[in-house]
Amino acid sequence: MNAIEINSLTKVYSSSFNKKQTMALQNFSLNVTEGTIFGLLGPNGAGKTTLIKLLLGIIFPTNGTAKILNYYIHEYKIKSRVGYLPENHKYPSYLKGKEVLDFYGKLSGMSGSSLKIKIDEMLELVNLSKWGKTKIKNYSKGMMQRLGLAQALLNDPDLIFLDEPTDGVDPIGRKEIRDILLNLKQRKKTIFLNSHLLSEVELLTDRVGILNKGKLIREGTVNELTQKKQEYKLSIEGENAEQIIKDFDNRISFVNSGNGYYNLKVSDSVQLNMVLDVLRNNGIIIKEMVQQKDSLEDIFISLIQESEKKELQ
Amino acid sequence: MKNILTITWYSLREALARKVFIAFIIISTLTVGLVTLILNVADIVKVVSSGYQGNYFQAFTTVEMMFISPVTLIGILMSIFSSASFIPVMLEKGNIDLLLSKPISREQLITGKFLGGVLVVLINIAVLIIGVWLAFSFKFSIWNFNFLLIIFTITFTFAILYSVIILFGILTKSSAPGMMIAYLIFLIVSPMLYTFEFKISGLLINSFLKGSIDFLYYFFPKTSEIMGKITMSLALGNGIDNYQPLLTSLGFLILTLGISIAIFRKKEF
Ligand SMILES: Nc1ncnc2c1ncn2[C@@H]1O[C@H](COP(=O)(O)OP(=O)(O)O)[C@@H](O)[C@H]1O
Ligand SMILES: [Mg+2]
Numbered sequence: 001m002n003a004i005e006i007n008s009l010t011k012v013y014s015s016s017f018n019k020k021q022t023m024a025l026q027n028f029s030l031n032v033t034e035g036t037i038f039g040l041l042g043p044n045g046a047g048k049t050t051l052i053k054l055l056l057g058i059i060f061p062t063n064g065t066a067k068i069l070n071y072y073i074h075e076y077k078i079k080s081r082v083g084y085l086p087e088n089h090k091y092p093s094y095l096k097g098k099e100v101l102d103f104y105g106k107l108s109g110m111s112g113s114s115l116k117i118k119i120d121e122m123l124e125l126v127n128l129s130k131w132g133k134t135k136i137k138n139y140s141k142g143m144m145q146r147l148g149l150a151q152a153l154l155n156d157p158d159l160i161f162l163d164e165p166t167d168g169v170d171p172i173g174r175k176e177i178r179d180i181l182l183n184l185k186q187r188k189k190t191i192f193l194n195s196h197l198l199s200e201v202e203l204l205t206d207r208v209g210i211l212n213k214g215k216l217i218r219e220g221t222v223n224e225l226t227q228k229k230q231e232y233k234l235s236i237e238g239e240n241a242e243q244i245i246k247d248f249d250n251r252i253s254f255v256n257s258g259n260g261y262y263n264l265k266v267s268d269s270v271q272l273n274m275v276l277d278v279l280r281n282n283g284i285i286i287k288e289m290v291q292q293k294d295s296l297e298d299i300f301i302s303l304i305q306e307s308e309k310k311e312l313q
Numbered sequence: 314m315k316n317i318l319t320i321t322w323y324s325l326r327e328a329l330a331r332k333v334f335i336a337f338i339i340i341s342t343l344t345v346g347l348v349t350l351i352l353n354v355a356d357i358v359k360v361v362s363s364g365y366q367g368n369y370f371q372a373f374t375t376v377e378m379m380f381i382s383p384v385t386l387i388g389i390l391m392s393i394f395s396s397a398s399f400i401p402v403m404l405e406k407g408n409i410d411l412l413l414s415k416p417i418s419r420e421q422l423i424t425g426k427f428l429g430g431v432l433v434v435l436i437n438i439a440v441l442i443i444g445v446w447l448a449f450s451f452k453f454s455i456w457n458f459n460f461l462l463i464i465f466t467i468t469f470t471f472a473i474l475y476s477v478i479i480l481f482g483i484l485t486k487s488s489a490p491g492m493m494i495a496y497l498i499f500l501i502v503s504p505m506l507y508t509f510e511f512k513i514s515g516l517l518i519n520s521f522l523k524g525s526i527d528f529l530y531y532f533f534p535k536t537s538e539i540m541g542k543i544t545m546s547l548a549l550g551n552g553i554d555n556y557q558p559l560l561t562s563l564g565f566l567i568l569t570l571g572i573s574i575a576i577f578r579k580k581e582f
């Protein structure tokens with residue numbers, strides 16, 4: 001079953017001020033299966049936040065429809081089963097950590113002792129137990145982000161939207177957040193994650209979408225997107241290795257990357273074998289050979305560049 | 314309903330953080346102290362009662378009102394000032410997004426904020442008025458319970474002005490415009506229209522001008538009448554002889570709040 005179903009969603013921001021129109025989202029369609037983590041990637045201004053805000057009824061679509069947890073997005077009551085960590089969240093600064101959670105917990109329909117227990121549990125989860133009675137104006141940015149996460153998870157939501165969740169969090173905090181999210185996934189929760197940090201998404205998500213200028217330009221599993229390519233990392237040893245490699249000049253890209261490692265680019269496996277034959281016939285020992293993968297980052301950059309080119313034509 | 318109460322409750326919390334309550338408590342304490350002091354030094358009631366052909370009760374209530382009126386006036390001005398930021402703060406980026414992502418409707422959000430602001434003022438005005446009333450009642454052993462009814466007319470006056478503050482808060486996302494318009498209505502428009510309608514209109518011949526004054530008078534809330542004539546009449550135990558100012562002002566309040574909600578429902582954040 002799908003936790004999110006988006007049907008050609010379009011959002012045009014029009015400013016009455018200078019009559020400028022921004023197409024923030026264009027014919028966006030996507031399904032996210034229940035119990036999976038979906039990562040939406042895109043540069044700043046791609047429309048990631050716009051999409052989440054549409055799904056949560058904070059802004060309204062210009063066109064198209066969408067459902068979350070099988071309810072159309074204008075039905076506000078379904079949001080009792082949803083959690084949200086906004087991009088730049090801001091809580092009333094005079095409140096204490098616990099009061100923040102109490103307030104949003106009550107708004108999510110929780111109450112009484114079950115809310116109290118849940119608040120303590122959440123503070124524990126995000127390592128803020130000692131800070132529950134401190135006013136949040138004394139919190140650091142990382143602490144605010146963790147409190148935000150506690151807020152988003154308080155009502156034990158089935159669907160969780162996180163907008164740049166690791167923004168401003170140190171590496172250890174990031175790892176902790178990652179662990180929390182993986183734990184949620186084990187509990188069959190659906191997570192929708194916005195990020196411009198590719199490494200983040202790569203480590204967590206089942207599927208990713210790449211968004212640029214309001215258009216979804218690619219969608220698939222991380223593995224599908226980061227296909228193998230004809231590039232190998234070789235570790236070789238031999239007396240005149242340098243010279244032999246120089247002989248390949250111009251025909252094959254063979255680059256010394258230091259410490260006895262070389263980067264080899266070939267057109268196919270026939271060419272690869274040819275190179276290996278030459279090396280071995282010259283008494284060179286091949287100690288290690290690894291096929292290189294495109295990182296999500298490479299894919300991301302090349303896809304964005306591709307779509308920009310198309311736009312220019 | 315539970316949603317509205319949560320918003321209302323946390324509005325009280327916000328007012329507490331903004332030191333609204335402390336400010337009011339200081340004013341109330343000072344006023345009650347001043348009342349006690351003056352009542353012990355001079356028997357003003359006796360002095361005033363000669364002016365009322367010996368009607369001691371009327372003189373007593375009038376003196377009581379002489380103390381309470383300026384303080385409630387300050388109270389209203391302060392309430393406008395302190396409630397003007399309620400809506401703009403709520404609409405700040407990062408705050409409103411999160412509120413709207415909760416299972417609460419936009420109508421509930423505004424209604425909760427409205428009730429919260431009104432409740433803050435109700436509590437503060439009640440403390441002030443009950444304090445002064447107790448000081449007078451003990452001193453003179455006259456227990457005029459009707460006097461306490463003015464808590465509601467004064468809170469109602471604020472509620473009307475607060476609806477204007479909410480409307481302009483939603484429209485402009487800042488506190489200054491709503492605050493200024495509320496002051497304008499309270500201090501200038503309402504007293505002026507009252508004077509025009511009852512003192513000047515009769516002298517006019519031009520029927521268009523007359524009609525315009527009529528329209529404006531009935532359209533705008535009658536805060537000066539509610540705070541003045543009606544409040545005095547209630548304090549004296551004479552009840553309300555004309556409900557028109559209250560009803561038309563209530564109409565204005567409902568209209569303003571209705572428009573606020575309609576606009577807020579369409580607003581994007
Ligand atoms: N309220 C708004 N009014 C007008 N334009 C907006 C508004 N919010 C966002 N935009 C524009 O829409 C585009 C997408 O923004 P956003 O969804 O915030 O991107 P992202 O989250 O991917 O960085 C940007 O060009 C941004 O300038
Ligand atoms: Mg964003």
